Amino acid sequence: MLKQLEEIKSTALQELEDISSIKELKSWPVRYLGKKSELTKILRSLSTLPLNERKNVGAYANKVKVNLENSLDQKEQVLREAELAASAKRKVIDITLPSRPFPTGHLHPITQTLYEICDIFVSMGFQVVEGPEVEWDYYNFEALNIPKEHPARDTMSTSWIDCENESGERPMLLRTHTTSVTARIIETMQPPIRVVEPGKVYRYEASDATHTPMFYQIDGLAVDKGITMADVKGTLYEFARRFFGEDRKVRFRCDYFPFVEPGIEMAIECLVCRGAGCRLCGNSGWIEILGAGMTHPQVLERGGLDPEIYTSFAFGMGIDRLPMLRYGIDDIRLFYSSDIRFLRQF
């Protein structure tokens, strides 16, 4: 009996050894471990054996069974790994084929720029506020020291709303700058104030590569006790450093805006020529980025703030130019043409 078991074992293992695929492996356990296998028959017939033999044969038969089962597992594992390896070799993909494209959406480059700028100022304690685009002459001009017939009005050609008051004047316009929001904030908020005011502005101007009748600006205002021109320089320098990069030179020069005194213009070193002079910067080496200054005492006073108590700075800049400079865009009209071949690049 034991000898028979030994034979079963060696035949089975020999046959197992010769099997070379999972498919062939399927019949092997039926033959050697199945209900009708020799081994099962022996195990079933154990009860017919004498007691002393039964013990020996039983123990050995079980040992053989375990041995065969383990061998099967091992063989199966070996074969599976071999098949995986072979299949991996067979199923190589051409990774240079194009991806399965997910449709993607993009924020408009102007929006992206505005959010980036707002984030910089928010991190310095400024709050984002907005105001109306259709505005009273008062907030756009009068409140900002630009009375009727002031030459500064000539530099901001205005689109007027078709509506007249009793004295035949047109009191409503499309705001020519976001500084109108500054005038409103001075009138409505109590110091300390730190705000930035992004939005659309309008000019009565024909379109060309550097002009559109609508574009974006952001103005800023800080009012508190003890604010100085050193603070406006520092704040704007920090903005320029973060937006244009650490090593970009910044220049502050005297300029004139009716609603500030002293007035400041901030320029950065030209992005193309780095100061050597080129077409982009008109050979000056500098690119004007924004206007700023200490808010004019009359503007504070008109809005109900006492310039003897508070000092204030204000600034304003065009947004469109910034992505133009950053990405080398040479025509501002592209922003509003809504050509998706342009927009999806950002």
Place this chain on the structure above:
Amino acid sequence: MKVPLKWLQEYIDITLPATDLANRLTMAGIEVGGIQVVGGNWQNIVVGQIVAINPHPNADRLTLPTIDLGTERHTVVTGAPNIKVGDKVAFAYVGAQLIDGHTGQLSRLKSAKIRGVVSNGMACSEKELGISDSHEGIMLLPSEAPLGAPLADYLGDVIFDLEITPNRPDCLSIIGIARDVAALTGQGLHLPEISYEESASHIGQQISIEIVAPDLCSRYCASLITGVKIAESPKWMQQRLLACGMRPINNIVDVTNYVMLEHGQPLHAFDYNRIGSKEIIVRRAADNETIVTLDGIERILSGDMLVIADKERAVAIAGVMGGANSEVSEETTSILLESANFNPASIHYTGRTLRLPSEACMRFERGIRPELTLPALKRATQLIIRLAGGEAANGLVDEYPGKLDRAPILLSTSQVTRVLGVEFSLDQIVGVLTSLGFACKTSDSKSEVSVTSPYWRSDIHQAVDLIEEVARITGYDKIPDTMLSQPLPKQNPEPIINLKKKVRRSLTSYAFQEVITYSLTSLEMLNRLLPEPHPLEPMPIRVANPMTADQEYLRPNLRANLLTILCANRRYEDGGIRLFELGRVYLPRQQDLPEETEVLCGILSGPRLVKSWHSGGDLLDFFDAKGVMEGLLSQLGVEASFEEGSDESLHPSKQAALVIAGNRLGVIGELHHKVRQAFEVYEPVYLFEIDLTALLPFTTSYKMFQPIPRFPATVRDLALVINTGITHKRVQDIIKGFPLVNQVAIFDVYAGEQVPPDKKSLAYRITFQSTTHTLTDEEVNRVQRQILDKLSSELGATLRG
């Protein structure tokens, strides 16, 4: 304002290289926009004198002038008809760079044999030197030109093109610039000495001045010069005028322009004999009064405009342009020279209304000081006598109704520190201001100074104006850069700004491209949104001065622009297009600014997926639009439902209104075919739109957290047969109403062969789940039976066999 440095150097010594000077001026607020070097390439060109002109042996039209250069003589060949012996000319040696008179290109002069005679060099025309376009004859130099001197030394110059800010009309003059240069460089000024002889007869007996409108004319001064001879002005003056962009006319007009450029005070010369009554009346024009101006055009005036008149008629539009009826002509012998000060706003209005911008206008409208009239008048009188002869009447007339006493401004060191954030000593402050011509009176106080502005500065009204002077002359780079040191103010962010940001980011996550379009549109565009034409209600807001016909009205919606863009992009894009704009629309309000509402509008059309080797071309449809809306609202935490819509621009049976807490705040739907055709779009277009301003109040609360289920779910599928007219929502609402139902999803909608007519089959997958225990089959079966019973009794639904 163009400033030739040679002219500037008459009043101030310039010790800096031109580019350094330009930089100093720019930093101090006088921006040098351009630097033009005149004669930068005039090497090998010198001043010569013609000492003989011989005929050309082989050509009648050519001559052979001999040109003396002081140390040598050269004979050249020329065809110029305008030379005679004794003329001074610009002689170019062989090798000089000249502009070719015919091609306009710069080229090097070569020795040439012309009709058998060698020309060793050349006498140049203005065009060849790049001075002007004149190529008719050789340029003749003034007789005082030094023989043999390099032309670049004699005629070359550097011209600054300055951008003068509106607050500094004093800098619209060479002397004004010289004053700032003096303060910036520490050099002393040397201004022209003004003196001339006067005759015995007093001016007051020959002309009278009456200012009827003193509000528009604060001062009117005049001199009278008789016995003048009208002629060309000298070359040097013409050259300066040309360099500054003004055209020479005659010696009288040129002097008025020259002194305007020099002093910044506009002047006007009348032919005294053509002033009828020998009276000057400064008055408002009558409405519809006319005058023919110097340019020969008849101008119609209004009562808001100021004229200079004699008893009978206007002889000039004050400060804007003279009249033809009193113009200086070749016959003129007596000059009445006006130097006046007019109201800036009035001049601005008149110049703008008549579309007559002029150099004079530009100075008056920026508010020059009335004190400037006299020095300029005297200087011009002096120059007229010098250039045109004649003699000045005794004295000047000077009506000065607008005389103002300007109180000194007190300035303290602490004020300077308060504004600039850095300390300046009183000495430093006084030093800067004095260098600019301010009179500074210090008292015992070591920290305060009383400052009177010089007569030419009109922009100094209060202490901050002086502080700017200190800062800009010292240099803004001397002011430190500091961060705001005050405590952070409280923040009260406007919720709409945050909402807009969320919505934009959400839409891009659904593959929508943001666009920004102009706020102005046309009625024609808006009318395209109407399948059946009718008047727009309310009428959109109109701009009074539209730039173009397609930008006349403020948009009352974002749709028209988006559809226009869709059409434009479709020309080259055959993939799916998903666009959105988030912007304001403008709705009229009575007697008030319009209501500016923030609106989100999106459109989608074309294939759903990017066409590729992986995927085909399923088209976007209504349910994509709905999916975007639902996704967006879910991200915003807003509960919304869709109801039957009634938007006229949308397909009547393929649209829905977005309803939030009973308010219709938006729409989705397929665009009406007539509308899309009007926009030249020939494929189905789906649109969604939400009024974000109205949505805002529903987005401010937080959606509460739902615990993650701890017990397993049981899923059952139900296929129902139901009348065609019953909506999915009614079925879903019933199923969802039962306890233990966690989710209901429809996974098939079918109508056709296996279903009776007028019926459809809806297949639902219902997820049952309890928060307290694992469900048994019996529990689920019981609820499922109840669901079927209710669907059957309320909607007539049966299980599909």
